[in-house]
Amino acid sequence: MQKKLSLLLTPEEAASQHLIKNRVADAAGIIPEKISGFQIIKKSLDARGKIPRFLFKVNAFIDEPYQELPTRFFQFQHVSAAKRKVIIIGAGPAGLFAALKLMENGIKPVILERGKDVRSRRRDLAALNKHGILNPESNYCFGEGGAGTYSDGKLYTRSVKRGDVNRILHLLVHFGAEKNILYESRPHIGTNKLPQIITEIRNTICAYGGEFHFEHKAVDFEIKNNRITKVYTSNGVFEEFDAVILATGHSARDIFSLLFQKNISLFAKPFALGVRVEHPQSLIDSIQFHCAVRGPYLPPAYYNFSHQISGRGAFSFCMCPGGIIAPASTSPGELVVNGWSPSKRNNPFANSGLVTEISEKDWKDFKNAGPLAGMLFQQSVEKKAYEAGGGNFVAPAQRIIDFCENRFSSSLPDCSYIPGINPANIQEIFPSHISNILKQAIRQTEKKMKGYYTREAIIVATESRTSSPVRIPRDEKRLHHPQVCNLYPCGEGAGYAGGIVSAAMDGEKIAEQIAVVLGKF
Ligand SMILES: Cc1cc2nc3c(=O)[nH]c(=O)nc-3n(C[C@H](O)[C@H](O)[C@H](O)COP(=O)(O)OP(=O)(O)OC[C@H]3O[C@@H](n4cnc5c(N)ncnc54)[C@H](O)[C@@H]3O)c2cc1C
Known part of the structure; x- marks a missing residue:
């Protein structure tokens, strides 16, 4: 029984x-x-x-034999000789899960990725962390696995209606993730384990006849009769394909600019902007677990919050218990931070984004740039943050108490951010109304989490790549771009996802639609 x-x-x-x-x-x-x-x-x-x-x-x-929790079985077709071929630009979760779904339907995916394979990418991350040398094609956002590869690997999503979340989790287990992600309410994988899973996905795609082309940045398209007929990359031209999935992520500013130049419609879209906050993990543990010491049986504590301040949302974002603040910049002279954790979440710090909603009224100074106005505003803040840090991806930082009380921090506590931090007046990086919202959000959080507002906590700027500042439109039913009938905008960069799982689901959704259009083989 x-x-x-x-x-x-x-x-x-x-x-x-x-x-x-x-x-x-x-x-x-x-x-x-x-x-x-x-x-x-x-x-x-x-x-x-x-x-x-x-x-x-x-x-x-x-009184009956035990059976392990069943996992789903996935069947991919051999596609090396498939009649139908789809170019996927971008090997993030959207691109990779689109490729798997295409192969289930007998369609050959050809993946073009500007960055390197997941292992080579690691060396570029080390150069950035240790020596402040950024490779604009291979970094925390660009390269195999996409932006989430060197992350906390949090797998929870609010987008449960957008697709089959469980299918994505089972696929991850199929490629080597631990089974606990199937039942934990807040599943996460960890930076140390994600690269192996990404490698397994690539091995499967290649074993079944799909193609990967690393260091192939898409730089131009030929469009004839409302169809893409050629994709030009930094390393060669691709032609003779049925469709193109554009899954280039929220940081592919060159792709947004290219579409704009080619009069392919896109829109500025709201996103969130702010800072990353870091506390000692032990302090967050004691606040959340109401105890002096967490003890051996509890995981490092997590938190999230959301406030309404002056009619705007201000909220925590991508909290990483036991984590590290990462330099997530993609261009020289711009400072972007994000966070990651190893699977055990055993670093001594807890970090989280603290961000507020940004919309049209915030980027009015850039309105001449039309759909790219939000992106240019985002970039201007990142440039100010870089200057405030003093160069080499050293980040500007301030104690949260000093930030709220308009004081310079004469000293800073230890911080997990490896390239280093410099004391700075963070409010000078943002328009004043945004700094004020962040300050109020900090004070309101203290009301819910007594001890959050402490000298031990610092903010590091800037948390600016929370989601895409641009939306690339697509036909509601057919999912292709309204002007280019074989171009399928996909994932976070196009504005249809916000996280690993939702991007993966969007990739699947697009691939399924393409399979319907092309017919199954
Ligand atoms: C440090 C960090 C930590 C994160 N932590 C989490 C987390 O714990 N949980 C979570 O759900 N989300 C997390 N995220 C967000 C998550 O990574 C993204 O939401 C997700 O990766 C979006 O998937 P995507 O496939 O749409 O785009 P991306 O993952 O951004 O992938 C886009 C890919 O396209 C490639 N590309 C870009 N331009 C071109 C071009 N011109 N030609 C060819 N290739 C191109 C890029 O190199 C990249 O590989 C994190 C992000 C970062 C940066």
Whole structure:
């Protein structure tokens, strides 16, 4: 017999298979020996009460043999000789999951990626972190796996209606992710594990006849009769294909400019802008878990918040417990930060974006740039941040108390940001109304998280690549660009996703539509 049960466990119980089994037996009203095993279906942490508790949903096997939690099976077709071929520009989650879906439908994907393979990319990240040398084609945003490869690998999304989230998680397990991502309420993979998964995806795509072309930056298109007929790259021309998926991410400013030059419509779109906040992880643990020390059974604490200030949203973004602040710039002279964590989230700092909504009224000084106005405003802030840091990707930083009280920080605490930090007046980087919103958001967060507003916490600028500042339109039903009927804008860069899972789902959605249009083979 199998029985579904809900359990409320202490952190110590939740950490031990033996103790969970005893609690499963209690809940089922039987002795533990009658239970051959149990599958965890859902696991979440409720830290609202004085003592944090784990909520488990389990499927217990009673007096019958235990079976492991089933994983889905995926079947790809050999496509080396396929009649249909689709160019995918960009090997981020949108591009990669589009490629897999095309192969399920017997269509050959040809992936063009400006950056390097995931392993070579690592050397460029080291040069940036250690020596302040940025490779504009290979960095935290550009290269195999896309922007999320060297990240925390958080896999939760609010876009549950946009596609099959579980399918994406099962695919990740198929390519080597641990099974716990299937049942954790806040699944994450970690920077140390993601590259191997990305490599497995590439190996599969190549083994089934798909193609990868690294260091092939798309630089131009030939368009005839409302169709793309050629894609020019930094390393050669591609022609004779059925469709082009444009999945170049939120940082491909050259692609936005190219579309604009070619009169292919696109629009400025709201995005979020702000700073990254860093606290000691132990402090966040004590605030969130209401205790002096987290102890061995709880994970590093997480937080999120959202406020309405002067009619604008201000919220935390991409919180990385036990994480590192990363230099996520893609061009010289511009400073962008983001965050990552290893799978164990065992670094001594907790970082998170603190951002506010930016819309048309904020980029009015750039309005002559039309659809690129938001992007140019974003870039201007990144340039100011770079100058305030003093060069070499050293980041401007300030204690949050000093920021809120308009004081220069005469000293700064340790920070995880490897290229280094310099004290600066962060409010000078942003228009004053944006700085004021960030200040108010910090004070309001203190009301919810007592201890957040502390001398130990700093802000580092600038968190500016939260989502794309541009939307590339697509036909609502057919999903292609309204002017170019075989061009499919896809993923975060085109404005249809905001995170690894939603980008992957958008890639699948586009590939499915292309399979319908081309017919299945
Ligand atoms: C440091 C960091 C941490 C993050 N952490 C998380 C997280 O924990 N969880 C989460 O859900 N999201 C996270 N994100 C966001 C997430 O990475 C993105 O939402 C997601 O990767 C978007 O997927 P995409 O495929 O649409 O675009 P991208 O991942 O940006 O991929 C676009 C790809 O296109 C390539 N490209 C660009 N221009 C060209 C061109 N002209 N020719 C050829 N190729 C081109 C780029 O090199 C890149 O590989 C993080 C981002 C960063 C930078």
